[in-house]
Amino acid sequence: xxxxxxxxxxxxxxxxxxxxxxxxxxxxxxxxxxxxxxxxxxxxxxxxxxxxxxxxxxxxxxxxxxxxxxxxxxxxxxxxxxxxxxxxxxxxxxxxxxxxxxxxxxxxxxxxxxxxxxxxxxxxxxxxxxxxxxxxxxxxxxxxxxxxxxxxxxxxxxxxxxxxxxxxxxxxxxxxxxxxxxxxxxxxxxxxxxxxxxxxxxxxxxxxxxxxxxxxxxxxxxxxxxxxxxxxxxxxxxxxxxxxxxxxxxxxxxxxxxxxxxxxxxxxxxxxxxxxxxxxxxxxxxxxxxxxxxxxxxxxxxxxxxxxxxxxxxxxxxxxxxxxxxxxxxxxxxxxxxxxxx
Amino acid sequence: xxxxxxxxxxxxxxxxxxxxxxxxxxxxxxxxxxxxxxxxxxxxxxxxxxxxxxxxxxxxxxxxxxxxxxxxxxxxxxxxxxxxxxxxxxxxxxxxxxxxxxxxxxxxxxxxxxxxxxxxxxxxxxxxxxxxxxxxxxxxxxxxxxxxxxxxxxxxxxxxxxxxxxxxxxxxxxxxxxxxxxxxxxxxxxxxxxxxxxxxxxxxxxxxxxxxxxxxxxxxxxxxxxxxxxxxxxxxxxxxxxxxxxxxxxxxxxxxxxxxxxxxxxxxxxxxxxxxxxxxxxxxxxxxxxxxxxxxxxxxxxxxxxxxxxxxxxxxxxxxxxxxxxxxxxxxxxxxxxxxxx
DNA sequence: ATAACAATTGGGAGCGCTCCCAATTTTCGC
DNA sequence: GCGAAAATTGGGAGCGCTCCCAATTGTTAT
Numbered sequence: 001x002x003x004x005x006x007x008x009x010x011x012x013x014x015x016x017x018x019x020x021x022x023x024x025x026x027x028x029x030x031x032x033x034x035x036x037x038x039x040x041x042x043x044x045x046x047x048x049x050x051x052x053x054x055x056x057x058x059x060x061x062x063x064x065x066x067x068x069x070x071x072x073x074x075x076x077x078x079x080x081x082x083x084x085x086x087x088x089x090x091x092x093x094x095x096x097x098x099x100x101x102x103x104x105x106x107x108x109x110x111x112x113x114x115x116x117x118x119x120x121x122x123x124x125x126x127x128x129x130x131x132x133x134x135x136x137x138x139x140x141x142x143x144x145x146x147x148x149x150x151x152x153x154x155x156x157x158x159x160x161x162x163x164x165x166x167x168x169x170x171x172x173x174x175x176x177x178x179x180x181x182x183x184x185x186x187x188x189x190x191x192x193x194x195x196x197x198x199x200x201x202x203x204x205x206x207x208x209x210x211x212x213x214x215x216x217x218x219x220x221x222x223x224x225x226x227x228x229x230x231x232x233x234x235x236x237x238x239x240x241x242x243x244x245x246x247x248x249x250x251x252x253x254x255x256x257x258x259x260x261x262x263x264x265x266x267x268x269x270x271x272x273x274x275x276x277x278x279x280x281x282x283x284x285x286x287x288x289x290x291x292x293x294x295x296x297x298x299x300x301x302x303x304x305x306x307x308x309x310x311x312x313x314x315x316x317x318x319x320x321x322x323x324x325x326x327x328x329x330x331x332x333x334x335x336x337x338x339x340x341x342x
Numbered sequence: 343x344x345x346x347x348x349x350x351x352x353x354x355x356x357x358x359x360x361x362x363x364x365x366x367x368x369x370x371x372x373x374x375x376x377x378x379x380x381x382x383x384x385x386x387x388x389x390x391x392x393x394x395x396x397x398x399x400x401x402x403x404x405x406x407x408x409x410x411x412x413x414x415x416x417x418x419x420x421x422x423x424x425x426x427x428x429x430x431x432x433x434x435x436x437x438x439x440x441x442x443x444x445x446x447x448x449x450x451x452x453x454x455x456x457x458x459x460x461x462x463x464x465x466x467x468x469x470x471x472x473x474x475x476x477x478x479x480x481x482x483x484x485x486x487x488x489x490x491x492x493x494x495x496x497x498x499x500x501x502x503x504x505x506x507x508x509x510x511x512x513x514x515x516x517x518x519x520x521x522x523x524x525x526x527x528x529x530x531x532x533x534x535x536x537x538x539x540x541x542x543x544x545x546x547x548x549x550x551x552x553x554x555x556x557x558x559x560x561x562x563x564x565x566x567x568x569x570x571x572x573x574x575x576x577x578x579x580x581x582x583x584x585x586x587x588x589x590x591x592x593x594x595x596x597x598x599x600x601x602x603x604x605x606x607x608x609x610x611x612x613x614x615x616x617x618x619x620x621x622x623x624x625x626x627x628x629x630x631x632x633x634x635x636x637x638x639x640x641x642x643x644x645x646x647x648x649x650x651x652x653x654x655x656x657x658x659x660x661x662x663x664x665x666x667x668x669x670x671x672x673x674x675x676x677x678x679x680x681x682x683x684x
Numbered sequence: 685a686t687a688a689c690a691a692t693t694g695g696g697a698g699c700g701c702t703c704c705c706a707a708t709t710t711t712c713g714c
Numbered sequence: 715g716c717g718a719a720a721a722t723t724g725g726g727a728g729c730g731c732t733c734c735c736a737a738t739t740g741t742t743a744t
Binding site for chain 2: 729730731732733734740
Binding site for chain 1: 699700701702703704710
């Protein structure tokens with residue numbers, strides 16, 4: 001079946017190209033009769049508008065980009081990202097936008113793909129993973145002319161739109177919870193400290209201790225990179241200092257820590273309590289199931305698209321923001337249940 | 343900076359639109375002098391061609407779609423898919439194609455998104471996750487006119503292009519390995535039996551047993567759905583029948599099975615040996631690390647794109663296929679190391 | 685130097701749509 | 715029923731590119 005054009009549909013329905021276009025785009029000012037005739041013909045023929053022509057004429061593509069900078073190496077290993085992407089994809093579906101994926105593996109990719117992103121007319125807007133604070137690609141996008149929303153607030157981007165969660169408050173809640181349960185030597189495994197999520201969660205840890213009059217001991221702070229292996233290694237560094245609890249800045253790292261602790265023949269939560277961060281599926285499957293700080297990852301992705309569309313469709317470039325609250329999910333690894341706490 | 347056009351670049355370089363177009367598209371028959379002048383102007387101005395106009399005129403978009411049917415609910419939870427997608431994305435980058443993601447969450451999505459996929463001119467081709475055999479969307483794409491490659495061979499698609507792995511042979515290898523190690527009561531946890539991967543791996547299990555003169559016991563066969571929970575549940579069903587080994591059709595299910603076995607105070611591999619399938623990162627992190635059948639997931643995605651581009655660029659619609667071999671990766675869960683086997 | 689041919693170049697036509705204005709038709713008030 | 719205003723409609727112009735043909739320029743053999 002050859003591809004029909006507006007003109008041909010018009011001829012078949014006895015109206016002009018212009019009227020058919022109006023029907024398709026839900027413009028008012030089309031008589032009921034004409035609209036119905038056109039809709040019938042479209043239905044019968046299975047006509048579909050040519051998107052390239054539409055983009056060319058309207059200067060809008062109805063395509064959004066999801067940009068994953070090179071600094072986000074974990075895009076395919078950390079379950080966080082698929083979940084985020086899922087939210088983005090759903091929002092795109094609902095709003096009749098197509099989602100394109102731009103993943104930079106190398107500086108070569110950056111050079112080659114970036115033009116495709118920034119060129120006006122190809123993408124209507126982009127969502128950018130901004131986990132690492134100082135990736136130069138972020139400022140490049142920042143100064144470009146394409147509407148954009150960052151996922152994660154990179155610092156120094158005062159005027160930028162972003163979605164994020166209350167990382168510091170979440171960590172604060174986690175550590176406070178452990179303190180309430182009577183833990184005295186609370187350690188932490190942080191994320192990378194060049195990422196806002198890593199810094200903010202560490203800050204929340206420190207603040208919770210201080211607010212309750214506890215000292216912060218450097219030997220109880222280990223740094224990871226959000227990977228399971230790094231959690232394992234960090235825990236092994238921590239164990240000689242005899243912590244009785246660890247706040248781990250991500251569930252995946254917590255899984256690694258769990259393993260290290262169990263290999264050391266210590267019991268969770270009896271000997272060491274654990275609280276993670278994220279509430280990804282693996283957290284509830286582990287043994288013991290992980291107490292953790294839940295962040296609404298999918299909603300983050302969804303909201304990022306909504307903010308972006310708002311900017312695009314209103315033509316309003318003023319920064320849009322949304323910072324989500326976190327929630328403490330109590331399972332077995334913190335020991336609260338044993339104490340009849342929950 | 344306003345967007346330049348071919349015409350303007352031409353004027354600046356003292357040549358015509360046609361010549362500039364030829365330079366950009368690497369056509370021969372442009373004099374050295376003219377080419378250099380044009381390249382200089384492009385360099386200075388940062389000119390980028392308008393993709394919509396190019397698509398409209400050339401009838402090709404250089405966009406590929408990755409289609410995830412509704413039946414693939416696990417797209418965001420099973421680490422398999424991110425890895426596959428990674429291969430696809432890399433191949434797209436390398437070949438200067440843009441990757442668009444089409445994920446169907448509901449029949450609503452299917453109805454709304456499908457036109458965007460099938461309409462000639464929007465996508466040059468699609469890669470379709472064909473894990474479930476009888477999803478009607480697959481035959482719809484099959485009979486459509488857009489070039490496509492399936493990931494996973496759905497049955498009844500004799501003329502189709504696909505990439506896949508030797509599931510049956512892989513399973514056969516796994517079970518043979520367990521038999522060689524002297525295991526007598528080998529159970530299996532299969533994938534869903536409406537998926538070719540599920541069926542084929544089960545067939546390999548059966549064949550390996552039969553070929554070595556062993557009986558196949560129905561009570562030693564449990565069915566899962568590739569999720570960790572289903573692996574856990576299946577293992578619990580199996581344990582009362584006292585297997586001394588389990589071939590699990592995916593690593594994620596194997597992790598669930600491991601948990602069930604450890605909760606029953608049995609030791610892996612001493613009491614029960616385990617061999618998984620996939621060789622995803624979690625397989626090597628578990629305790630004990632999982633012996634498994636490695637499949638080259640990323641290469642699958644990469645190859646899918648290559649086959650698709652071959653079809654598109656040659657204009658040759660004859661089916662392209664690639665079936666990858668698997669590889670036995672011996673770690674601790676099968677007991678081979680203890681026996682001085684590896 | 686000249687004819688014959690090859691390489692290069694310019695620019696018309698057209699891809700299928702949106703936007704918009706002017707022309708036409710319908711509706712409404714009196 | 716009439717004029718004026720409102721609603722509807724047709725179609726020109728243009729989005730920025732590719733494709734292709736005809737015109738021009740350059741090259742080679744004689």
